[in-house]
Amino acid sequence: MAKHLTLLVMLALAASMVLPRHALCEAAAITPLPVREIAPGVYAHQAPVTEMNAASGGDIANIGFIVGDDAVAVIDTGGALIIGERLKKAIEAVTSKPIRYVINTHEHPDHIFGNAAFVAPGVTFVGHRNLPREMAQRGPEYLATFRRTMGEDLIKGVKLVPPTLLVGTDKDVYLDLGHRVLDLRAWPPMHTDCDVTIFDEKTATLFTGDLVFLQHVPVIDASVLGWLKAMPALAKIPAKLAIPGHGAIGVDWPQALAAEKTYFTKLTQDLRGFLAQGADINTAAKKAAQSEAGKWQLFWVYNPRNATAGYAEIEWQ
Amino acid sequence: MRGWHGIAALAAAVAASFLILASPARAANATPEENWKNLADALFPHQTLTEDGTIIKLGTPLAAEDAALVPVTLHMNDTDPNLPANDPRRVKKITLVIDENPSPVAAVFELGPNAGVTKIETRVRVNQNTKVHAVAETVGGKLYVSESFVAAAGGCSAPSGDTDTADGPPLGTIRVREIKPEYVSNDARRKEAVVMIKHPNNSGMQMDQETHLYIPARYVDSLRVTQGDTLIFAMTGGISISEDPNFRFDYISNGSGKMDVTASDSKGAKFAKNAAIEPAM
């Protein structure tokens, strides 16, 4: 940490001495995203727990990168082009090795809107087999929605770059960065229909994407029952530390799963109870999982939606 | 009796699809008020729409929690639940319109004259912030309207949740479930039930995961719920009804413990079940 801060200061000094004034202004416009070295060669940025809007500037999801002997893999690119560009600066401050892979953990805008910052020869975009479909299907709506909530300045330049190297649920994909192999696993519907985890075998560090939420209430965009069902398999990944999609980074594994498991269990129990009583979907949306409210941030933003979708899912059981 | 209903349903389906097709293209710069006026002129030409909450009352959430699954409740004659079949105030038909959706007519409901239905709750997709209208036609031939507004984004193209999972019942599975009596009314004959149909109800804007082509709309275009020869309600549907169409309604039970549900989709598939009403969960 101290080492690359010093490096940044030196770079800044060098720039101020050498570059003409206007070039300095442009260079200064993009500041490196703060990152933490969670394990040797594994860097992550912990974003604040908040929503995608002009105030957050699209910096709401944890993103990072892993440096091998030969190349770098980027894991998610943030919720605006500028966040991707700032992540790239952070990478350049740490290593001169080329970026070979950009992995998107899933389709959500806060994880993929920075993709365009990394489009270059020799860079392969990687994601779940369903990710191209999801991007094509929901992408235009995402752009329209977040143009309204974030403003044109943050959205212009955002391009949805679909992956070309696809991970299917039948078989893991291994990426070799040079004496460092990443194990990419695609999951059945859980948080979304296109979740991928990235496990760094060398340091036993796991990027979970949004399969793990801490502090930020979990958002269920595919299947709460699927999420609960797949959790034992997720817990078996032999990681020591995890970087969740939202909340604190570098947390103990698999303990990081405990909080959301409690939430999902409570939510599904309550929904079953409401269905048994005959309560309608609106009532369930307002009342399910209330005992969890104090444990999570953004609870009132996402819990009613989770409960609505969960009611319709559990109703068929 | 059955044959007559069949013809009526067919006629209704033709009429509904005509209405859907006849919905005027939305002028890009029309205000919500102008858009509704254009829709109302096309759907109910030269007719006056009156507001009267005792005849028809529409309930929607102010903001959609999940735009692909927005609960909508219709209350009909709920101050006089047991109007005789020929009472001029009795609602016989309701058209549900989601003004800003690509295909605004979400559903047309026909109510059985002797079923006493005063409530139907279903779930719809809402594509963007929109006014929603329920227009009821009474036996007396008058039209009544109830209006609501829903804030939402992106319901029509939201992917169906379980395209990948092989678990779950097959397409066309029909279930009927009873709601516990304490949630219903003190009239012992009045029951409440949920009819559920497993169907993706593809909105025609969904993309196939293999081909990346848009899936042509395949949706439940008609549904008929009866007890014996007594019609409870029939629906002709559009593509705005949510995946796994779901209808919760009250009715006067004949006590048989069974319900006949028949449905068809826009690809011509037919689904039917003389379903035992499952006890409350």
Ligand SMILES: [Zn+2]
């Ligand atoms: Zn997400």
